[in-house]
Amino acid sequence: MSEExxxxxxxxxxxxxxxxxxxxxxDLRLRILxxxxxxxxxxxxxxxxxxxxxxxxxxxxxxxxxxGLVSSATSGSGREKICSRVMDALLFELPLRxxxxxxxxxEISMPVGLYTDCIIQPPCGLQGLEGxxxxxxxxxxxxxxxxxKANLLWFSEAGFVEYAFANPLPGGVPLQKLxxxxxxxxxxxxxxxxxxxxxxxxxxxxxxGTWTCEGDFGDRKGRLSQSLQFGSSQYGxxxxxxxxxxxxxxxxxxxxxxxLAELDLHYNRPIKVRLEVRADAENCRGLNLFGAGFxxxxxxxxxxxxxxxx
Numbered sequence: 001m002s003e004e005x006x007x008x009x010x011x012x013x014x015x016x017x018x019x020x021x022x023x024x025x026x027d028l029r030l031r032i033l034x035x036x037x038x039x040x041x042x043x044x045x046x047x048x049x050x051x052x053x054x055x056x057x058x059x060x061x062x063x064x065x066x067x068g069l070v071s072s073a074t075s076g077s078g079r080e081k082i083c084s085r086v087m088d089a090l091l092f093e094l095p096l097r098x099x100x101x102x103x104x105x106x107e108i109s110m111p112v113g114l115y116t117d118c119i120i121q122p123p124c125g126l127q128g129l130e131g132x133x134x135x136x137x138x139x140x141x142x143x144x145x146x147x148x149k150a151n152l153l154w155f156s157e158a159g160f161v162e163y164a165f166a167n168p169l170p171g172g173v174p175l176q177k178l179x180x181x182x183x184x185x186x187x188x189x190x191x192x193x194x195x196x197x198x199x200x201x202x203x204x205x206x207x208x209g210t211w212t213c214e215g216d217f218g219d220r221k222g223r224l225s226q227s228l229q230f231g232s233s234q235y236g237x238x239x240x241x242x243x244x245x246x247x248x249x250x251x252x253x254x255x256x257x258x259x260l261a262e263l264d265l266h267y268n269r270p271i272k273v274r275l276e277v278r279a280d281a282e283n284c285r286g287l288n289l290f291g292a293g294f295x296x297x298x299x300x301x302x303x304x305x306x307x308x309x310x
Contacts, residue, residue: 010068010087014095023067028052029060033069036085043081055129055224055293062298106168110301112291113150116272117162118142120155123189127152127228129293151293154187154233156286160276165303171267175260177306178203178243180273183295184213185236187286191218197285201241202274204263208241208248209255212283222295233288235296273303 012020023029028050035041035049043061047054061083064070072083113126113133126133126141128149134141141147153161169175186197193215200210213236222228222235242249243263248256265271277286292298 008087009089009091012090012092014093016068017092017094020067020069020090020092023063023069026060026063028056029064032057032060032064032083033085036070036083040082040084042075043083046083053129055227058224059292059298105304105306107302107304108165108168109292109299110163110165110303111148111150112153112161112289112301113147114163115147115161116164118160120159120161121157122155123187124155124159125153126150127294129227151291152228152233152288152295154286154288156187157284158277158279158281159286160274161289162272162274163301164270164272167265167267167269167271167305169267169305169307174308175265175305176244176308177304178260178263178265179240179302179304179306180208181238181240181299181302181304182275183236183238183290183297183299184211184275185233185288186213186216186283187233187288188216190231191216191233193217193219195285196283197277197287198281198283199239199287200276200278200281202276203243204265204272206258206262207256208243208258209250210281211239211241211250211255213237213239213287216285216288222290224292224296224298225294228294235294236288236290238297238299271303273301 031050032046035046043057046057061070065072070083071086072081075082120139120142122137122139124139125136126147129151133146133150134144180201184199186195188195195215196212198210198212201208216233218232218234225234228234240251243260245260247254248258277284291300
């Protein structure tokens with residue numbers, strides 16, 4: 001006798017396979033799905049059952065939500081997020097034609113500690129979910145292997161961090177838009193709401209635009225910053241740079257004439273993304289870069305590739 005099929009089966013079209021597969025690739029995310037197998041549970045119940053810190057559980061639940069594997073709702077009291085598994089089995093529909101397996105938007109999430117180059121000066125530091133990485137205000141911490149666990153980094157005055165992203169699009173696939181989003185603020189001792197800093201983005205050495213953050217925000221706790229000491233930077237502003245065939249913009253406002261063609265993107269070469277406060281900036285006051293575990297937004301540095309319809 002054949003085995004009985006599960007009650008709920010979710011079909012995964014070819015262009016969503018990679019996204020769902022990434023969500024299933026983590027051991028903790030599989031344990032969350034297992035914990036939700038028989039009934040819905042709150043975030044606090046998952047924390048207790050899995051023995052993992054609340055920010056880590058929240059981040060992984062969101063990854064599952066984005067992949068359509070978990071749904072969430074607010075409890076009747078409005079204090080708890082209740083999570084449910086939405087299916088018992090997955091049916092993957094493999095691509096049949098070239099390009100069918102690509103999403104309209106491909107994205108790469110880069111942990112803030114995985115930079116490939118930097119120049120910083122104190123005050124500076126790195127913070128992971130389990131505490132400080134290295135000694136505060138010691139630039140040597142930025143070269144330690146443990147930096148990869150950072151969910152928050154900061155430096156004062158002039159400096160930069162640079163990341164190398166892979167190009168997920170194969171050769172010949174036309175690109176309509178390249179988007180970089182990050183949660184950022186300036187850097188002051190403690191915090192200062194009125195403390196502007198000019199933060200610039202360049203891609204492959206081409207200036208995309210400069211965004212002026214109005215302050216180093218610490219007047220309230222960030223939504224994900226419960227473990228950060230109050231009296232320091234708590235959250236930033238989610239900022240998006242965009243590059244198209246016509247030019248570049250920041251949060252929808254034109255920032256430069258740099259076009260996609262000028263970036264000289266190749267599928268077999270890294271895309272170098274640099275966030276920088278230049279020494280000659282009018283407001284040279286450093287930056288805080290928040291990862292998925294701190295601030296207001298549960299995301300790392302996010303690079304998105306919007307392709308033309310094939």
